Structure formats: C-alpha cells, structure tokens
Amino acid sequence: MTELIQLTGITKTLKGQTAPRTILDGVDLTLHSGESLAILGRSGSGKSTLLSLIGLFDRPDSGQYLLGGRDITRLPERKAAALRSAEFGFVFQRFFLLKHMTAAQNVAMALVNGQGWLPRRKRRARVMAALEQVGIAHLAKHRPPRLSGGEQQRVAIARALVREPRILLADEPTGALDTETGNLVITALQSATERGCGLILVTHDRDHADRMGRVLQLSSGLLAPAGERVPA
Amino acid sequence: MIGLSGRFRSALIIGGQGIRARKLRTFLSMVSLFLGVLAVVVVQAGAEIAERAVLANTELTEGRDGTVKMYVPPKPQTVPVTLETLRGRTDAVASTTTMAIIGEPGVTPINPGAAPFDQPGGYTSGMTCDQYGNCTDEPPEGQEAAPSGQAIELQLTAMTGDIRQFRPFRPGSGKWLDFASAPSLSPRLVLNLEAAKGFGRYRVPAEMRITGADANPTPRIIGVIDDGNPQPAAYVRSDELLNWLPATKLADEQAGIGLTVMMAPDATAVEQTLRARLVASGIPPKDLHAEPINFRKEAATELALMRWIFLGMAGLVLLIGVAGILNVGLATVGERIEEFALRRAVGTPRSLLAGIVLAETLLTGLITAAAAIGTGVAALKLVTIFMGDGEPSLSNLEFPWQAGVAGVVAGLIAGLLGGFVPALRAARIPIATVMRA
Numbered sequence: 212m213t214e215l216i217q218l219t220g221i222t223k224t225l226k227g228q229t230a231p232r233t234i235l236d237g238v239d240l241t242l243h244s245g246e247s248l249a250i251l252g253r254s255g256s257g258k259s260t261l262l263s264l265i266g267l268f269d270r271p272d273s274g275q276y277l278l279g280g281r282d283i284t285r286l287p288e289r290k291a292a293a294l295r296s297a298e299f300g301f302v303f304q305r306f307f308l309l310k311h312m313t314a315a316q317n318v319a320m321a322l323v324n325g326q327g328w329l330p331r332r333k334r335r336a337r338v339m340a341a342l343e344q345v346g347i348a349h350l351a352k353h354r355p356p357r358l359s360g361g362e363q364q365r366v367a368i369a370r371a372l373v374r375e376p377r378i379l380l381a382d383e384p385t386g387a388l389d390t391e392t393g394n395l396v397i398t399a400l401q402s403a404t405e406r407g408c409g410l411i412l413v414t415h416d417r418d419h420a421d422r423m424g425r426v427l428q429l430s431s432g433l434l435a436p437a438g439e440r441v442p443a
Numbered sequence: 444m445i446g447l448s449g450r451f452r453s454a455l456i457i458g459g460q461g462i463r464a465r466k467l468r469t470f471l472s473m474v475s476l477f478l479g480v481l482a483v484v485v486v487q488a489g490a491e492i493a494e495r496a497v498l499a500n501t502e503l504t505e506g507r508d509g510t511v512k513m514y515v516p517p518k519p520q521t522v523p524v525t526l527e528t529l530r531g532r533t534d535a536v537a538s539t540t541t542m543a544i545i546g547e548p549g550v551t552p553i554n555p556g557a558a559p560f561d562q563p564g565g566y567t568s569g570m571t572c573d574q575y576g577n578c579t580d581e582p583p584e585g586q587e588a589a590p591s592g593q594a595i596e597l598q599l600t601a602m603t604g605d606i607r608q609f610r611p612f613r614p615g616s617g618k619w620l621d622f623a624s625a626p627s628l629s630p631r632l633v634l635n636l637e638a639a640k641g642f643g644r645y646r647v648p649a650e651m652r653i654t655g656a657d658a659n660p661t662p663r664i665i666g667v668i669d670d671g672n673p674q675p676a677a678y679v680r681s682d683e684l685l686n687w688l689p690a691t692k693l694a695d696e697q698a699g700i701g702l703t704v705m706m707a708p709d710a711t712a713v714e715q716t717l718r719a720r721l722v723a724s725g726i727p728p729k730d731l732h733a734e735p736i737n738f739r740k741e742a743a744t745e746l747a748l749m750r751w752i753f754l755g756m757a758g759l760v761l762l763i764g765v766a767g768i769l770n771v772g773l774a775t776v777g778e779r780i781e782e783f784a785l786r787r788a789v790g791t792p793r794s795l796l797a798g799i800v801l802a803e804t805l806l807t808g809l810i811t812a813a814a815a816i817g818t819g820v821a822a823l824k825l826v827t828i829f830m831g832d833g834e835p836s837l838s839n840l841e842f843p844w845q846a847g848v849a850g851v852v853a854g855l856i857a858g859l860l861g862g863f864v865p866a867l868r869a870a871r872i873p874i875a876t877v878m879r880a
Contacts, residue, residue, distance in 0.1 A: 268788065268874045289792060296790020303877055307785045311464035323456055324786065325795035328449030370789070 214280070215378055215409045216242040216265060221274035222432075223260055234260045236432030237274070244377065247401060247410040249420035251437070252429035258413040259382055261429065265411065266299055266380050267291040279377075296326040300371030300379045300408075302400065304386040306363040308355040315351040318342060318370045341369040345399045361392035368399050372408075379403050379410045385419055397422055450795050458802030461775075468771050472804075473811045475767025476857050480808075480815040482757035483853040488819055488846035490750040494742055495843075501738045503671030506609045509708045513717070513733035517701040519691040520724045525702050526681065526690065528717045529603045534710040535717075536604040539693050539702045542654065543599040543677070545662065546647035550592025553645055557596045557674050560641050595641045597634075598674060599653065601681035601693060609705040610670070615639065617666025626682040632662045638675035639667040653684070655692035708735065761857055764811075768804050768861025776800060776865045776872075783869050784876035797866035804862025805855060812854030816847050 218240040224233045234257035242248055252258045263269045264276070267286065276284045278298065286294065300321075308317045318338045322329055329337065342348040345365040355363055364384060371379060381400055385393030397412075397419050404410050404424075412423055420426045426437040462469045498508075506512060515521045515537070525537045544552050554560055600606075604622055612619075620633055630651070634642065642664065651662045662679075670676060681693065693702070706714055714733060722728050776783070783796050820842045831838035 263875055266788070292787070292790050292792045294790075295788065301788050301877075307781060307877060309464075309782060312460065316460070320786065321789040323453045324789055324791040325450040325453045325798075326790050326792075328452060374790075 213244040214241060215244050215246075215278070216240065217275075217277040217280075218265070219275045219277075221261075221264060221271045221276065223257070223264060223269070223271050225260070233432055235264070235271070238429075238432070238434045240265075240427070240434055242378070242409045242411060244407045244409055245404050246425065247404045247412065247423040249412045249414060249423035249426045250429055250434070251414065251417070251420050251426060254415075256429045257432060258429050261434075262380055262382050262411065262413050265378075266301060267295050293326055296321075296324055296374060298377050300374065300376035300403075302364070302367050302371050302379070302381040302384045304383040306355070306360075306367040306387075308363055308366055310355050313352050313354055314342065314347065314358065314366045314369075315339070317355070317366055318373050321370050321373050337373055338369075341373040342366070344372060344402070345369045359392070360388050361395055364388060364392075364396050365399055368396065368403075372403055377408060379408050381410065381412045381414075383414055384412070385414065385416060390418075393419060450792070450798060453791075453795060454798035454802040455806075457799045458806055461799065461803045462806055465775065468775060469803075469807055469810075472768050472771045472807050472861075473814065476761075476764030476808065476811045476854070476861075477815055479757065479761030479764035479857065480812050480850055480853045481818060482760045483754065484812075484815050484819045484846050484850040486750065486753040486757045487849035488823065488843050490746060490753070491843035491845050492840060494746050497742050497746070498739055500671045501742070502611055503613070503669070504610070505738060506705055506736050507611065508736055508739045510609045510736045511706040511708060511710070511714060511733055512736055513704040513706065513714065513731065515702040515704060515721065516726060516730045518726060521702060521721060521726060522690045522693045524720050524724050525704065525717065526603060526685075528720055529704070529713070532713060533604060533608075535704060535706040535713045536602055536606045536609065537681070537702050537704045538600050538602045538606060539681075540598050540600045540676075541693070542596060544594050544596045544652045545650065546594025546645075547592040548594075548650060548652060548659065549589055550594050551589045552592075552594040552596040554596055554641065554675065557598050557676070559637055559673050559675070560644065562673075593645060593647045595638070595645060595647055595675065597638050597641075598672070598676040599632075599684075600676060600678050601684045602678060603681050606678070606705065608707070613669035615667035615669055617664075619666055619668070620678065620680055622680060626680060626686065627663075628660070628683075628686055630660050630662045630679050630683040630687070631665045632677040632679055633666045633668055634664055635668060635670045635672050635676045635678075637673060638677055641675050653688055656688045658687060660687045704733075706733075757853075761853055765857045765861045768807065768857060769864060772800060772804055772862055772865030773868065775803075776869045779869075780872050780876055783872045784874055787872070787874040788877050793870040796872070797870040800866040800869045801859065801862045804865070805858035808854035808856075808858025808861075809851065810854075811857075812850045815854070816842075816850045819846060819850070 218238055221235055221238040222233065223235040224231045238261060250258050250261065264271050267283070271284065274284070275282060278294070283294065309320070315338050318341055319334055322334050322337060339348055339351065342351055345368050347362055347365050347369070350358060350362060355366070358366065379400060384400065385396050388396060393416070400410055400412065401422065410423070412419065414420050428435045428437050515525055529535050529537050542557060546552065605620070607619065615636060617633070620631060649661050650659045652659050685693070704717065718728070718731055721731060786796060787793070823840055823842050826837060827840050831840070
C-alpha cells in the first residue's frame with residue numbers, strides 16, 4: 212500500500228483564555244492508500260484540530276507533514292487550497308449543504324471552485340456518478356430541506372468524493388444522525404476505501420470506530436494506537 | 444490563463460447563484476442604486492443632447508464644423524472676382540446679406556430693421572447715426588418719416604450655390620432653390636420661419652425693394668426653411684438678384700458688409716485661387732481672413748463645466764446607492780460565513796471568494812444600469828412624443844450612446860465600491876469555521 216500521509220512530531224498550541232494550551236504534543240501518524248482509520252477521543256482532546264492540520268486548514272507549530280512523500284508542512288495558502296481541492300474530501304458533522312441549491316448543485320460546488328474548469332456536461336456526469344456512488348442519484352434535483360438527515364449527509368459525502376480525492380477526512384459525520392442512518396453513512400464512507408482512498412474518521416462512537424481498519428486514541432495531545440482491527 | 448478563465452467563470456456562476464438565491468436583497472440593493480445610476484444617465488444624456496442642440500443651432504447659423512469660412516472685404520472689385528471664381532463650383536459658396544422690403548412702396552415696414560414680428564424694435568434702415576454712434580429713427584432734418592404701411596422688411600441672403608452643404612437648414616415646406624436652372628427675372632425666395640410667419644400674418648403686395656437696385660422686382664416665394672435665425676430672412680440666388688442689382692452693390696462698403704465664402708475642408712485649391720485673384724485685384728492679403736469653424740470644441744469646453752457639476756451631484760446620489768450595496772453586502776457575507784468557509788475547505792482560493800462577492804455586486808450594478816438606461820430611453824421617447832411637436836429641438840431625439848456607457852460605468856463602479864469591503868471580508872473568513880460549527 213502506498214503511503215499517503217506521514218505526520219511526525221506534530222505539535223499545535225492554541226491561545227487559551229488565560230494561558231496557551233498545547234493541543235497536540237508530538238503526534239505521529241501514518242495513513243496508507245485504501246486504509247481506514249478512526250480517531251477517538253474526548254471532547255476538546257484535539258481530534259478536530261488534528262483533522263484541520265491534516266486537511267491543510269491550519270499549520271502545525273512544529274513537526275513534519277509529508278503527503279505522498281512531499282513535505283507540505285509550510286505550504287502557502289494558495290497551494291494549500293489547490294491541494295485541498297485535488298487530494299482531500301471533507302465530510303463534517305453538520306452537512307453544510309446550501310439550501311437554495313439542489314443536491315446536484317451542492318455536489319458540483321466542489322467542482323466549481325476555481326481549481327481548473329470542467330465543461331457543464333462533464334461536470335454533470337461527475338456529479339451524477341458521485342451521487343450514484345452513495346446511492347442517491349434519484350434525489351439529484353431535490354433541495355436539502357426536502358431530504359432526510361441521512362440523505363443530506365450522503366449528499367455531503369458525494370460532494371467530498373466528486374473530485375475523486377486520495378484522502379477522505381470525516382469529522383464526526385454521524386454525530387447528527389440516528390444509529391441506523393449513521394451506519395449507512397459509515398458504509399458509504401468505507402466504500403470509498405475500496406477504490407484506494409484513505410479514510411480518517413474522527414468520532415465519539417466506538418461502534419463506528421470499530422468498523423475502521425485501525426483505531427487510534429487521542430489523549431493529552433498524543434495519539435496512541437489502540438490496536439489493529441479487522442473491518443466489520 | 445486557463446486558471447484565470449476558470450476562476451472568472453466560477454465567480455460568475457456562483458455569483459449568479461447567489462443573486463438568484465437572494466432575489467429580494469438584490470432587488471433592494473438595486474432600488475438604492477437605481478436613482479444614482481439614473482442620475483448619471485440623465486445628466487450624461489442631457490449634456491449630450493444639449494451639446495447636440497447647441498451644435499445643431501450653430502450649424503444652422505454659422506456652418507458645420509470643419510467648414511472653412513473666408514471673409515472678403517466690401518470693395519467694388521471683390522464681388523465680380525469672387526462670383527467669377529466660384530461660378531459652377533459645388534465645394535464653395537459665396538453669400539452676402541442685404542436688407543430688403545417686400546410690400547407697399549414708400550412706406551415704413553411693419554417690422555422696421557427686420558425685427559422679429561412679436562418683438563418689434565431694433566436698428567431700422569431709416570435710422571441716422573452721429574459720429575459717436577448714437578442712432579435715432581427720426582428722419583434727417585427737412586425730410587418726413589415715411590407713413591406706416593403693409594410691407595415686411597427682411598434680411599436677404601444672396602448665394603452663388605447651395606449653401607445647405609455648410610449650413611444644414613431644416614426643411615419646412617415648399618422647395619429649395621434650384622441652382623442648376625437658368626436664372627429667373629422674378630427672383631425666387633426661400634423664407635425662414637420668422638419671415639413665413641410675417642407673410643402668413645400680413646397681406647403684402649409682391650414688390651421687393653432693395654437698396655441700390657435699379658428697379659423693384661416681383662419675387663416668388665417657393666419654400667420655407669428653418670435657419671435658426673429669429674429675424675425674418677430670405678434666401679435668393681445671387682444671379683437672380685444681379686438681374687436687378689449691380690454686382691458692386693452686393694457688398695456695402697459703407698456698412699462694411701462684405702462677402703462670406705464657405706468652403707469644404709478639402710477645397711484648398713479654390714481658396715488659393717480666390718485668394719490669388721483677390722490679391723491680384725488689389726485686396727491686401729492681410730484683409731483676407733479664412734479660418735475653419737471649430738465650434739464643437741468650443742461648445743464642449745463651455746458645456747464641460749456644467750456637465751461636471753451635474754455629474755458631481757449625480758455622483759453623490761450614486762454614493763448613497765454604493766452605501767446600500769455595501770450595507771447589504773456586509774450583511775450577506777455575515778450570513779454566509781459557513782458557506783464561504785466550506786468553499787475554502789473544498790479548495791476555493793481566497794481570491795475567488797472575493798471574486799464571488801464582487802461578481803454579485805457587479806452583476807447587481809449592471810442589472811441596475813440596464814434598468815436605468817431602459818428608463819432613460821423610455822423617458823426620452825415619451826418626451827419626444829409629447830413635447831416634440833412644440834419644441835423642434837426635442838423632436839427626433841435619439842438616446843445618446845455616451846449616456847448608456849456612463850450608466851454601465853456608473854453601475855460597475857458602484858458595484859466595485861460597494862462590493863470591495865464585503866469581498867475582503869469574505870476572503871478573510873477563517874476556514875476552521877466549518878470545524879468549529
């Protein structure tokens with residue numbers, strides 16, 4: 212398996228109300244293509260901060276970040292945006308769908324982002340393929356208010372997959388869903404790994420975490436392996 | 444280049460989606476901007492129309508821009524030389540103006556001195572002036588004033604050719620002078636509107652008296668034109684007038700009235716020939732003045748100040764519109780923080796986020812400009828329909844393209860100014876907003 216991500220000694224300190232607070236204190240992490248990884252941890256343990264560093268939303272204070280062997284620790288914002296578009300897909304706890312746009316238009320948002328240009332026909336084909344992949348192609352013309360929570364999250368997953376990213380980052384994607392719908396969403400995310408996509412899932416849900424190939428625990432700014440697991 | 448094109452298209456698409464999603468807000472922004480853009484359009488259109496009207500009137504009385512105008516001093520030899528040189532030419536026309544009275548002989552005309560009929564007064568042909576320039580219409584001692592009678596005094600302009608190529612008279616009724624046919628013993632006259640008004644109002648005999656004429660001819664009125672002259676005037680072929688008047692009398696040396704020669708800009712050969720022949724006849728070269736008419740530039744300079752003052756006022760109204768766009772833009776960006784953060788998360792560069800906001804405000808400005816221009820065109824059409832009959836300068840008005848351009852530029856500038864700060868804010872929205880939500 213190809214090594215997609217390699218984090219070494221990553222630290223991050225955030226401004227606290229009284230004093231700076233170290234959130235990540237030397238995190239090491241490796242993710243391979245086709246691998247799924249769950250990160251567990253208490254609220255405020257730094258899971259989302261770690262995910263935002265991996266997703267190039269922010270920069271670490273120290274340490275090294277290799278993406279496909281390339282050092283991107285100190286990437287300028289313009290190049291980071293291009294990499295986010297090309298390499299990463301994001302799924303958030305809240306679905307962040309635009310109410311005035313249809314499901315298809317919401318998915319197409321990731322294609323109309325100023326990073327290259329696809330003609331309308333190709334764009335539509337890619338969008339429909341992504342919606343098909345998560346099983347809601349028939350809802351392409353529906354607007355978010357007419358969709359259930361699970362359907363909305365699957366639209367968000369389709370938006371994350373439409374550019375065929377190498378890495379999928381999911382920040383508590385089932386947090387707003389019931390157990391059954393959450394399972395469907397996890398299944399949709401896992402299916403992406405079958406095509407070689409690496410998946411990092413941040414979650415509180417132990418059951419969902421157990422469905423990942425590996426489960427790590429973030430505690431006191433350190434990422435501790437919780438043992439290899441066999442996917443369910 | 445491709446990247447830029449992609450970003451440009453993306454900004455337009457997303458901006459268009461934003462406008463469609465917030466139709467009421469866009470409409471309210473347009474309302475606040477509309478008056479400002481309309482003010483710019485109206486000022487620019489008004490200035491252009493005023494300039495055109497001033498130019499059109501000046502063309503009627505002075506001549507088209509570019510026409511070369513030469514003044515030939517009133518000497519006995521200048522008239523025959525000028526007439527001879529210009530005979531049969533179409534690119535140069537000589538004209539001279541004298542006074543004529545049409546009507547009963549030996550009477551004081553209804554409008555002494557060719558005064559407008561509704562505004563009596565002015566210099567009369569019967570006036571006498573002393574060495575200090577003080578004039579009186581009392582007859583010289585020993586003479587009696589002529590009794591009032593049915594006669595009309597007018598300015599009579601004799602021409603060697605069709606002067607309309609230089610002074611584009613507006614046609615009224617009847618026909619214009621035919622310079623190709625043989626001269627008639629009964630001089631054919633074309634009246635201006637004021638003279639036609641006089642002849643319509645008063646019944647006068649068809650006998651024309653011209654100072655210095657051997658006899659009084661019977662004129663034929665063949666048409667009416669608008670020459671922009673408020674005084675009664677008539678136009679006649681010089682050769683028809685010369686049947687009754689010696690050539691030397693066409694120029695009045697005592698009154699200082701000479702010939703005016705109007706030439707096409709490219710008629711330099713005529714000018715050189717005429718100048719050479721006049722100099723050869725004894726006219727000093729320094730007495731021959733020729734200069735092109737350049738009134739457009741003069742009028743533009745005179746109107747520019749007025750235009751800028753009004754544009755300044757329109758600009759202030761436009762600023763209110765800009766403030767409206769700014770206000771709505773800031774509120775909208777505040778509401779769309781999550782959307783912009785999400786767009787950054789999926790790889791949209793900051794510059795494109797700013798571009799999206801600017802695209803929305805610029806499109807709003809353009810749509811407003813289109814509405815303001817449409818309103819301007821419609822208003823001008825209505826003015827033309829309802830007021831054009833009473834006011835000749837308001838008939839056949841066309842919407843000036845410069846006003847359209849000014850409206851579009853005003854809309855774009857307003858969109859740019861109003862969208863600038865919201866665009867900066869949109870570009871600075873932290874990407875981590877989506878993680879904290």
